[in-house]
Amino acid sequence: MTMATCITHSPEETFALGEEWSRSLRSGEVIAFAGDLGAGKTQLVKGIAAGLGYDRRVQSPTFALINEYPLTELSLFHLDLYRLETKQEILVAGLDEFLIEPKGVTLVEWPERWFGPAFFELNEAKSGFVAAPETGVRRVFLETLGGNERRLVYEDIGV
Numbered sequence: 674m675t676m677a678t679c680i681t682h683s684p685e686e687t688f689a690l691g692e693e694w695s696r697s698l699r700s701g702e703v704i705a706f707a708g709d710l711g712a713g714k715t716q717l718v719k720g721i722a723a724g725l726g727y728d729r730r731v732q733s734p735t736f737a738l739i740n741e742y743p744l745t746e747l748s749l750f751h752l753d754l755y756r757l758e759t760k761q762e763i764l765v766a767g768l769d770e771f772l773i774e775p776k777g778v779t780l781v782e783w784p785e786r787w788f789g790p791a792f793f794e795l796n797e798a799k800s801g802f803v804a805a806p807e808t809g810v811r812r813v814f815l816e817t818l819g820g821n822e823r824r825l826v827y828e829d830i831g832v
């Protein structure tokens with residue numbers, strides 16, 4: 674697993690990055706998107722879903738907690754843990770099966786709710802995460818730099 678950083682300058686550019694990432698996804702993998710509201714987490718998910726051939730509406734499951742996008746090749750789960758404050762609440766909601774060795778690919782927004790905020794802490798140079806990687810989880814940290822600029826720091830397994 675290698676680290677990468679990039680800056681995108683438009684929603685389309687972020688979407689295209691998601692499309693590119695979709696080619697490297699394997700069933701059982703979790704991609705965790707951390708970042709403030711409007712940072713572009715859902716925009717990346719949209720690109721990934723489109724890259725996998727899903728051509729319908731994608732939006733954060735803020736109230737539903739989970740969306741499943743049916744695909745022929747694999748199951749794609751989209752979680753939004755914003756409304757769940759503790760790990761216990763996530764367990765009670767029955768979402769752990771999508772976070773631990775999922776039977777498909779899980780894309781999760783507000784993953785700190787499950788993994789804890791320290792897991793997404795960046796080092797001072799902002800070129801990587803402080804915490805060690807976790808098997809089966811790819812971290813993506815998004816930051817709004819201003820206007821349409823977004824900085825993405827992520828673990829890249831390469832295509």
Ligand SMILES: Nc1ncnc2c1ncn2[C@@H]1O[C@H](COP(=O)(O)OP(=O)(O)O)[C@@H](O)[C@H]1O
Nearest residue numbers: 681682683684687710711712713714715716821
């Ligand atoms: N470079 C960029 N990448 C992603 N989104 C961008 C970018 N520039 C502007 N935006 C806008 O920022 C918003 C991101 O929203 P969204 O993806 O829903 O964020 P989140 O899910 O992190 O709350 C959208 O309105 C999008 O058009």
Ligand SMILES: [Mg+2]
Nearest residue numbers: 714715733782
């Ligand atoms: Mg979102």
